[in-house]
Amino acid sequence: MNITINGTSRIVNAGPLTPLLHVLREELDVLSPKAGCQQGGCGTCTVLVNGEPRRSCLLPIAAVEGAEVRTVEGLASGGKLTPVQEAWIHHYAAQCGFCTSGFLMAATAYLEKGGSDDHAEIAAALGGHVCRCTGYVKIYDAVAAAARGESFDLATTAAGSRTTIRGVEL
Ligand code: FES
Numbered sequence: 064m065n066i067t068i069n070g071t072s073r074i075v076n077a078g079p080l081t082p083l084l085h086v087l088r089e090e091l092d093v094l095s096p097k098a099g100c101q102q103g104g105c106g107t108c109t110v111l112v113n114g115e116p117r118r119s120c121l122l123p124i125a126a127v128e129g130a131e132v133r134t135v136e137g138l139a140s141g142g143k144l145t146p147v148q149e150a151w152i153h154h155y156a157a158q159c160g161f162c163t164s165g166f167l168m169a170a171t172a173y174l175e176k177g178g179s180d181d182h183a184e185i186a187a188a189l190g191g192h193v194c195r196c197t198g199y200v201k202i203y204d205a206v207a208a209a210a211r212g213e214s215f216d217l218a219t220t221a222a223g224s225r226t227t228i229r230g231v232e233l
């Protein structure tokens with residue numbers, strides 16, 4: 064079977080009912096989708112299928128044959144992060160990062176459909192995504208900033224995050 068991941072056609076040896084999540088991580092070395100609950104309840108495995116967020120843990124690969132699958136690996140281009148990825152960094156929207164890939168793909172779908180910076184609408188679009196580090200407000204802030212078209216100098220963000228303890232810059 065052939066499936067298209069981030070614009071590249073890939074040959075897959077797994078059986079047609081194998082979950083896309085397993086094929087991505089174990090056969091194709093696409094590691095951004097994470098195996099969380101593996102029951103459709105946490106969103107950490109979310110990828111885009113023809114532009115729509117889908118839980119890859121529940122999706123047999125037979126269902127994506129001929130479709131365009133996108134993951135975080137396909138977001139940045141030419142070494143340049145997408146605006147929402149930059150906003151994620153600027154707003155410190157990732158803590159441990161386990162949920163980040165799923166959130167980013169759902170946020171990307173929301174923004175590509177012209178989503179606004181309204182937190183209630185963002186929360187609805189990201190509904191069902193779980194962040195154990197409870198970073199929801201910063202995540203919503205990042206998506207809202209991207210919706211407003213804000214851009215960031217990440218070198219400044221990094222400099223602003225430094226702190227000094229007993230004269231030592233960390
Ligand atoms: S791992 Fe797919 S929804 Fe949780």
Ligand code: FES
Pocket residue numbers: 156157158159160161162163193194195196197198
């Ligand atoms: S940043 Fe840790 S689970 Fe979301």
